[in-house]
Amino acid sequence: MTAVRLGGGNLASRFQVGFTLLKLVLILAFIVAGLAGNGGGSVSFAPSASDPARIFSAGFVVSLVFVMYAYSGWNAATYIVGDLADPARSLPRALFVGTGLVSALYVMLTAVFLYTTPVAEVAGQVEVALISGRHVFGDAGGRIVGLLICVGLIPTIGAMMWIGPSVTVAMGEDVPLLRQLARRSATGVPVAAILLQAVVASLLLLTRSFEAVLEFIQFGLLSCAFLTVLGVIKLRITRPDLPRPFRAWGYPITPLIFLTVTLFMLVHLAVSRPLQSLAGAVLMLVGLGLYALTASNARREVTKVP
Template identity: 70%
Template sequence: MACLSQGVKTPAATALVVADMIGVGVFTSLGFQVTDVPSGFGLLLLWGVGGLVALCGAFSYAELATMFPRSSGEYNFLTRAYGPALGFMAGWLSGTVGFATPVALAAMAFGQYAKAFHPAAPPLPLGLAVIWAVTAIRLTGGRFGEAFQTGATLLKLLLIVAFIGAGFAAEGGAPISFSPRAFDPAQVFTAGFAVSLVFVMYAYSGWNAATYIAGDLADPSYTLPRALFLGTGLVIVLYVALNAVFLRTTPLPELAGQIDVAMISGRHVFGPEGGRVVGAVICVGLIPTIGAMMWIGPSVTVTMGEDVRLLRVFARRTRHGVPVRAVLLQCGVASLLLLTQSYAAVLAFIQFGLILCSFLAVLGLIKLRITRPDLPRPYRAWGYPVTPLVFLGVTAFMLAYLVTARPIQSLGGLAVMLLGLALYGVSRRAERR
């Protein structure tokens, strides 16, 4: 959204990370965790551990992105670490459905929460409207789009902080202890804790958002690490505080198995109309989330268009630096998914592929440390090699869980990635001719 001649500064890049991370996951997943981790301290520890794993990923991505300061995230990293074929595979996944599907999911949630705020609100038209409105702002380019993203994210943070403050000021719904004395450390090694961590990590996804626009940053070696660390650190604090409010205001039996955790807690905090208040807060918060994905998603298509002749049409930008065709492509795919209501199935397919690409990117960092120690590294991953190994270990567990719990979807996601490899082979043969 920024004018490329000036570059995106740290505040806007940090806002991008925060907006991309805070979607609906933190407002919905606690209800499925309280049954497996029935301890206030254990549940907050769960969200803290998830945040530390996200930070470990951010440390690794910061080194990669400052080594290779080009927009497109995993497409760039995998190309540098393993070659253009694997890079194209990752870019194909991100450029087609990797960002369009979460946009459609966020737009669907926007419509549903708007209906909670006003029962007469039509969810589908509202979902389409928010996608198109954010796309129109993205197409304006210049500083207006960047200011909109930063301002909308700031408003989102203020509303969340206000909810947290009101939650701690309200009377508790049931006695719950956040003291470690009431927590059994053995719970950390149970299957329930591990499975809950998978869903927590989904809520933390987006910590790598700024790497997708690394080439548009004013000073990547300075801006990018700070944006990743500040954004991820702020979200960790907010996530732990939000879950503490949910647990403090609402009896655990009311939360168990429920998806509308924030709405239930809102009624305890604000009274019978609390659900409407929380619905409005989440609606406002989803706008910058959609804006973030409409900003960073097309950057992958643009970079691929610069490298692959068959996709060259998507690399073109306006004089304000806006890749109009790449933005419209993502808008069209997201709108189609929303209309067909097939995004949930697509999301189940792409989860395996997106996690695998992150795994390969961090593994590529270790590979490059060994094979190319001569490369300039403006930032070196803090805690190496422990931090990347922690991220790889948790990510490997998530991949194993998906293969075990959703074998068909995981194989489908792998098939989508292999299709990308096949298309890369076709494009290379076409270029040779």
């Protein structure tokens, strides 16, 4: 993925679009195959009286953190707004269409898992899709679904190799200490930012398990989302004069709902996984310290100018 992204231009674009379409086709094929079968699940889709209690339980809240990963790319289009020709038109469309499509596919996939597989078989298991695949396609189903997952990860990684370096480039443009990360090649590719992300991702995956990496970044991701939405409300109050080309539908109700649910998840996450949450908080504090240091240096440089 790093090599493709370094190539830049039409190659990276065609690669991303092609594999994304292939991923969608494979997911839809799995959904159709699962729903077309007789079903072997033991879960009723009808609501029950015990559902409200489960929704407000600690286990359900912590599980929402993993559900958030299915939607974690919904806001990523905002990171590459500088690469969009008409962001005022294309950005809202990308957010709504992308989030709506992912939501529909996620719900249908979850329904297939529950429809085809007994809960006892998937309880406490990470590879739910592989287990469900054996019920849908027989003994070879695990390998088929494993292939589907591998192919599906290709466009996901490709998107992150585009979006992640864009954030790093913005940091390099704002923070003088990281200026090297903002440099681009003659073709406009941020080589240093891409290589940095590849090195960091490789070190994380080689030194710890994938699940451990997810647990490590959960608190930080949720905190950043919480603070970002809180910042929208703060700016509405303190800077009502700022131009706002994009509207927040349902404001202030929708931001307040998001903040309430996210805070609920953060509290339960800190209680159930204190070490991982503390590590994520420390990492954020290190970033804030770096930002404060560079901002202080920038102010000193300005005062030196006659």
